[in-house]
Amino acid sequence: MNITLKQLKILEAVVEHNSYTDAAKALFMTQPAVSMQIKQMELQIDLPLFEREGKQVSLTEAGSELLHYARMIRQQLDEAELMLEELKGLKRGKLHLTMASTANYFAPQLIAAFHHDYPGAQVTLAVTNRTGLLDALNNNTTDMVIMGKPPKDPRLAGIRFMDNPLVVIAAPSHPLAKQKKVIPLRDLADEPFIVRERASGTRIAAERFFAMHDLQLTTGMEMNRSEAIKQAVMAELGLGIVSLHTIEMELALKRVVVLKIEDFPIMRQWHIVYRKGKRFAAIPEAFKNYVLEHAEALINIVPLENNHSDNP
CATH class of the missing domain: 1.10.10.10 (Winged helix-like DNA-binding domain superfamily/Winged helix DNA-binding domain)
Structure with missing residues (x-):
């Protein structure tokens, strides 16, 4: 028939x-x-x-x-x-998202808020370092990545959606933590820093910042995660340079302090990065637009002036 x-x-x-x-x-x-x-x-x-x-x-x-x-x-x-x-109509669909490990401190809030508005969205999340992010973009194995400074690659597009201040943290017992005035940057020249791996965007930004001021960042230890840096700082092994987004809990518990350093914070930005010409399905397109519109309002961090070491 x-x-x-x-x-x-x-x-x-x-x-x-x-x-x-x-x-x-x-x-x-x-x-x-x-x-x-x-x-x-x-x-x-x-x-x-x-x-x-x-x-x-x-x-x-x-x-x-x-x-x-x-x-x-x-x-x-x-x-x-x-x-x-x-x-x-965005009631269903899949999103494959890859993000820098540092972004994992705030991105779940974005995903949760997005999922509230689009409950049918299925999100696959991968957390990796900068090398892994670039691999995902080059191999086209993700819809988009959340990262700091986008690479200079004509095949990629990057859109800024939120500030990412880098600050210097210390254990509350560190001598510099007791200073009330702004600390000259040159006073950090001999201080050992616990730093990220060389390919890390945070490490690159910190070394570039010190070089611009004719100083060299003194490396005490190298870690591949912000969490490890925080633990080392709390153990009084040195100072750290981390994103302010990563230390909300430690500041609330007074396990670390943010030092008042001359010309700090290093102001970076978070970006959504994807391959140019990529045709997004409905849910990835909606997530991209949602982050651009709502991220700064959803991600609330304590104002920097309330995080310094001279607070009671």
Whole structure:
């Protein structure tokens, strides 16, 4: 049997209007065209679909059975159309997001807020270092990444969405933590710093900052996670330079202090980075727009002036 969807629609219209002529008008067809399509279906099944009584038509038993299946098929098609419209309407969809490890301190808040508005979104999240971020972009294995400074690559697009202040932290027992005045940057020249790995954006920004002031960042220890740097600072192994977004809990518990350093913080930005020309599905596009619109309002950090070491 090779009955088309168009023919089943014609069958339903004839039954609804109880007339070939009225069905043709509703379908914007001619009456002979409707009659021909009904005749072709009857030839397909080798059974009559309608019985004529003057201008009126009524279904045969075969017609009733075929109408039943026509309606079932239409219902399934309507459900399929609804599902597709829901995808367009952002009720469902997938997002593959890759982010710098430092961004993991605030990004879950963004994802949770986004998921509240788009509960059908399925988010796959990968957290990695800068090298991993660049690999994901180069290999096109992610929709987008959240990172600091985007690489200079003509194939990539980066959009700033939020400030990322880098601050100097110390253990509360450190001698510099007791100073009330702004500490000259040169006073840090001989202080050992616990730093990120060389490929880290934070490390690159810190070394560039010191070099701009004709100073060299003294490396005491090297860690590949901000969490490890904080632990080392709390253990009094040296100073650290970290994103202010990463120390909310430690500041609240007074386990670290932010030092008042000349020309600090180093003001960087968070970016959404993706491959140019990438065609986003509905959910990734919605997430990108959501972050650009809401990130700064959603991510609340204690103002920098309230985080310094001279607070009681």
